[in-house]
Amino acid sequence: MKALSVAKTFASGLVATAIGGFMVLPGGAAAAEKAPSFTGQAVAAGLTSAQATWLQSEVDRTMARTGGTQIAPNRIQLEGAVVNIALPGEQQPRTFGTAAAACSNSTAPYGYFCAYKNVNYTGSYIAMYRCGKYKLPGWVNNGSYLNNQTPGTRGFFLNQYDVLYEGSSAPDSGNPYNWNPIWSIVPC
Structure with a gap:
């Protein structure tokens, strides 16, 4: 050969x-x-070096918990979901030259279950569009969610032992919602 x-x-x-x-x-x-330097892309898009370094460390920390593949300076692709990370103090994650992701601008497209780190559907978020079990990246305190799946579809919040903590039937929302006891979400 x-x-x-x-x-x-x-x-x-x-x-x-x-x-x-x-x-x-x-x-x-x-x-x-x-692979391309996502930190370099973030700096080229206008972030300071300190912001870009913080963002990359947050992506690394999140991926260690959720798995997935980094596909943009602040975006992680999971099988059936996308994690988008906002900078501290910013209401929504930046787009970095890509199209706005599902769940951006505090909305959940039809068929999605969106979990937001902060109240009022702001901050970092996970846009889930396929059934599966998705680990939260260690969120604590109050956040929010939008369940805009097919009417009647049940999503489930699991605790650290993978025991059902609470459910959500679409369409539904929670604001504020306490993420502290929640370790994973099964959107359907």
Whole structure:
């Protein structure tokens, strides 16, 4: 079997060869090409370096709890949901050049269950559009939610032991809603 080999010159003048999906650097070191810098994108979009660093650490902390893949400076894709993170003091997460996400502007599109970190449908939020179990990123105190799924669809709030704490039949909302005892949401 013949391996595909492509040479690539980096800005530093180093030449690397791609073999089987890996970049082989001079000296035999293998390294995957680095993903785009979301911190750099945030700074380029107008955030200060401190804000961009805080945002990336919040994304990392959230992903450690919820899983998922970072797809924008403040956005995490889960299977069937998206987490959007707002900067401290901001009412809604920024869009960073992408289309506004579902649940932005304090609304829940039809078919969605939206959980907001803060009261009045503000702050960071999770936009759930598929059945599944979604861990909250450690929210405490009062927040809010909008359940705009098919009428009669029941969502469930689970405690730390995955025991039913409370339910919500669509359409429904909670403002304020105490996130402290809630560790996961099953939207349907």
